[in-house]
Amino acid sequence: MITITRLTKKFGRFTAVHQLDLTIPAHQATALWGPNGAGKTTVIKCLLGLVRYEGEIRIDGLDARRQGAQARRRVGYVPQTCAFYDDLSVLATVRFFARLRQVPDTQAVPVLEQVGLLEDGEKPVAALSGGMRQRLALALALLGDPPILVLDEPTSNLDTHARAHFLHLLGRLKAEGKTILFTSHRLEEVEELADQVAVMEAGRLQFLCPGDQLARRLGLQVQIKLRMPGHVLEEALAILQADGFQARRNGTGLLVAVAPGEKARPIHTLSRAHIPVIDFEID
Ligand SMILES: Nc1ncnc2c1ncn2[C@@H]1O[C@H](COP(=O)(O)OP(=O)(O)OP(=O)(O)O)[C@@H](O)[C@H]1O
Numbered sequence: 001m002i003t004i005t006r007l008t009k010k011f012g013r014f015t016a017v018h019q020l021d022l023t024i025p026a027h028q029a030t031a032l033w034g035p036n037g038a039g040k041t042t043v044i045k046c047l048l049g050l051v052r053y054e055g056e057i058r059i060d061g062l063d064a065r066r067q068g069a070q071a072r073r074r075v076g077y078v079p080q081t082c083a084f085y086d087d088l089s090v091l092a093t094v095r096f097f098a099r100l101r102q103v104p105d106t107q108a109v110p111v112l113e114q115v116g117l118l119e120d121g122e123k124p125v126a127a128l129s130g131g132m133r134q135r136l137a138l139a140l141a142l143l144g145d146p147p148i149l150v151l152d153e154p155t156s157n158l159d160t161h162a163r164a165h166f167l168h169l170l171g172r173l174k175a176e177g178k179t180i181l182f183t184s185h186r187l188e189e190v191e192e193l194a195d196q197v198a199v200m201e202a203g204r205l206q207f208l209c210p211g212d213q214l215a216r217r218l219g220l221q222v223q224i225k226l227r228m229p230g231h232v233l234e235e236a237l238a239i240l241q242a243d244g245f246q247a248r249r250n251g252t253g254l255l256v257a258v259a260p261g262e263k264a265r266p267i268h269t270l271s272r273a274h275i276p277v278i279d280f281e282i283d
Helices: 040-047 068-072 090-100 105-114 130-142 160-175 187-193 211-218 230-242 265-272
Strands: 002-011 014-024 029-033 054-059 075-078 148-151 179-184 196-201 204-210 222-227 246-250 253-258 279-282
Touching: 002 040, 014 040, 014 204, 029 040, 029 187, 029 211, 040 054, 040 179, 054 068, 075 130, 090 105, 090 130, 105 130, 130 148, 130 160, 148 160, 160 179, 160 187, 179 187, 187 211, 196 211, 204 211, 222 265, 230 246, 230 253, 230 265, 253 265
Parallel strands: 029 179, 029 196, 075 148, 148 179
Antiparallel strands: 002 014, 002 054, 196 204, 222 253, 222 279, 246 253
C-alpha cells in the first residue's frame, strides 16, 4: 500500500503537484489520469525519490524520504521509455540489470518467463518489437519480486495487439497479488485494469472513482450509428429518446450518443420494442 499525504512539489515558483492526498491500496491497480502537465509523472518521481518534495509518502509503511532505499526495494518501475544496450541479448540484459540491483542473476529466467520472453532470451535487444521491449522493461521491474509496480504511460508506444497483450499481463500480475500504480491517457486501459482512478488536473486531485466509471464521470460519450429499415426509423427514434438517449436522424439511420461501457444498450432497447437493427458503426 502507498499513502500519499499532502504531497506538494514545486519547480521554482511553479507548483506541479498541490496538496495531494491519495491512498493506493494493496493488490489493486490505481490509475493516475489527467491531461499533459497534470502532474502525474511528478507524483511518480517523488515516490521514487528522484526529486525532493513536501508532504509525506509511505510505501508499505516506510517513509519514502527517510527510509528511501528500503522503500524503493519494494517498488518495480517501468519508465515511459527505456534505454537498453541493443547488442546485448535479452537474457544478458536481465542478468546485467540483476547484478546492478544486487539481485541474484538466477532470477533472470523466472522474470523472463513471467512476461513471456523466455523463448526470445538469446535474441539481441535490437531485434525486439515495441511490445517485446516493453515486456523486457517489465521483466526488469520484476527483478527482486517487488510487491508494487509503478508504470508511466505503459502502453502509449504500443500498437493495438501489443497493448492488449501487455494489459493482459498486468492484469495477471495484479491477480497474483501485485499492487499497481500507472499513469494513463487511455480510457480503455483504465477501464480494463484500474480498480480506482485518480483524476488530476493542474497538479490537483479532482476526484477518485472506479476505473469502469471514468467515462461516465468525465461525461465522455461515443456516437453509434444504427441502420434499420426506413419505415421504423421514426418509431425507433421516439423509443430511444423516451429511454433517455440523445438520438437523431442521420441519413438512412440514427446517430445515438452512449457512454463507452454501454454501447449495446440502444440495441437492447430497440430489440425489446421488436425493432430490427440491421447494422451498426461506432464513431
Ligand atoms: N524539472 C522540471 N522543471 C520545471 N517544471 C517541470 C519539471 N518537471 C515537470 N515540470 C512541470 O510540471 C508540470 C507537471 O508535469 P508532469 O510531467 O508531472 O505532467 P504529466 O501529468 O505527467 O504530463 P504528461 O502526460 O505530459 O507526462 C508540467 O507543467 C511540467 O512542465
